[in-house]
Amino acid sequence: MKLLRLGPKGHEKPAILDAAGRPRDLSGLLGDITARTLTPEGQAALRAVDPERLPLLDANQRIGLPWTGCGKFLCVGLNYADHAAESGVAVPAEPVLFTKHTCTMVGAYDPVVLPQGSVKSDWEVELGVVIGKTARYVSQDDALSHVAGYCVVNDVSEREYQLERSGTWDKGKGCDTFGPVGPWLVTADEIADPQQLDMWLDVSGVRRQTGNTRTMVFGVAHLVSYISRFMTLYPGDLITTGTPPGVGMGIKPSAVYLQPGDTMRLGIAGLGEQQQTVHAWNPALIDG
Numbered sequence: 001m002k003l004l005r006l007g008p009k010g011h012e013k014p015a016i017l018d019a020a021g022r023p024r025d026l027s028g029l030l031g032d033i034t035a036r037t038l039t040p041e042g043q044a045a046l047r048a049v050d051p052e053r054l055p056l057l058d059a060n061q062r063i064g065l066p067w068t069g070c071g072k073f074l075c076v077g078l079n080y081a082d083h084a085a086e087s088g089v090a091v092p093a094e095p096v097l098f099t100k101h102t103c104t105m106v107g108a109y110d111p112v113v114l115p116q117g118s119v120k121s122d123w124e125v126e127l128g129v130v131i132g133k134t135a136r137y138v139s140q141d142d143a144l145s146h147v148a149g150y151c152v153v154n155d156v157s158e159r160e161y162q163l164e165r166s167g168t169w170d171k172g173k174g175c176d177t178f179g180p181v182g183p184w185l186v187t188a189d190e191i192a193d194p195q196q197l198d199m200w201l202d203v204s205g206v207r208r209q210t211g212n213t214r215t216m217v218f219g220v221a222h223l224v225s226y227i228s229r230f231m232t233l234y235p236g237d238l239i240t241t242g243t244p245p246g247v248g249m250g251i252k253p254s255a256v257y258l259q260p261g262d263t264m265r266l267g268i269a270g271l272g273e274q275q276q277t278v279h280a281w282n283p284a285l286i287d288g
Helices: 040-047 081-086 140-146 159-163 220-227 283-287
Strands: 002-006 013-017 023-025 073-077 096-099 125-131 147-154 185-187 198-203 206-212 238-240 263-268 272-279
Touching (some): 125 220, 140 220, 147 238, 147 263, 147 272, 220 238
Parallel strands (some): 073 238
Antiparallel strands (some): 002 185, 125 238, 198 206
C-alpha cells in the first residue's frame, strides 16, 4: 500500500493510492493515518478495503506528511563508506546516532526555509524506515518484522551549525523545515529488499547524488536491532538511514551550498519523488 495525506496544513485527508496511482479518500474509514494505522492490525484493516470503491481525491493539492504521531525522528550518520570519505572521516565501527526534531518534518513538496544567516545549508537524500510494531532488544533476524514501511527523507543540514558551533550535530539538523518526508509511506510488503533501492538527488537541475542502499555500512535490519538496544521504538517512529556521496560540503575544489531560489528534487525507487524550493528566512512559510 502507498499511504499519503492530502490537503492544507492541519486539514489533510488520509488517502491511499489505487492500482492506477490515483489517490482515494480514506476519511470515511479513519480519521487520519496515525501510528496506530501503521501497526499490523491497522494495516490488516486497510488491506481488507478495496481502494477502487473509495472516492477519488483531487491529486493536484498539497501532499502533507504521510502519517501523524511520529514520536521519534532518529538518524544514522556516516552510513555510506563513500560519504564518510568525502566528509573526511573514518567509517564508524558502530552506527552513529543523532536526532532531528519533529518540528523539522514537512511534506515532500513544502518549502525549505533557511535559518537566519545560514550560509552552509546542504542536502541529503535518505531512506526512511517507519516502525510499525514496538521494538525493544530485537534480533537482526526479527528486525524487519517491526517495520511498517519506507519513505523518502531529505535530511537537510546546516553544516556550520552542525560542525563549527560546538557540541553535537543537532543544531545543524534540527532547523524548521529541514526534514521533508514522503510523498508516501510505502508498506514493507511492497519493498522486496530495502538494500536494493536506487536513490538520487538534483539541485536546480544538476545531478548531485546517485547511490543505492546496497552500499550502506549498516543495513536496515542491523539498524533497527541496534537502535532497539538503546531505546524502545514505537509505531510511528522514523529512522533515516544515511546518505550516499554527493553532498554539497563534499564537492571539490569548493563546497556548494543551498541558496534561496534553489530547487531540490530527489527520489528513491518505489518510494516516489520529492521537490522543494529553498527560501530565505520567512516564518510565514513555516507556520502557514
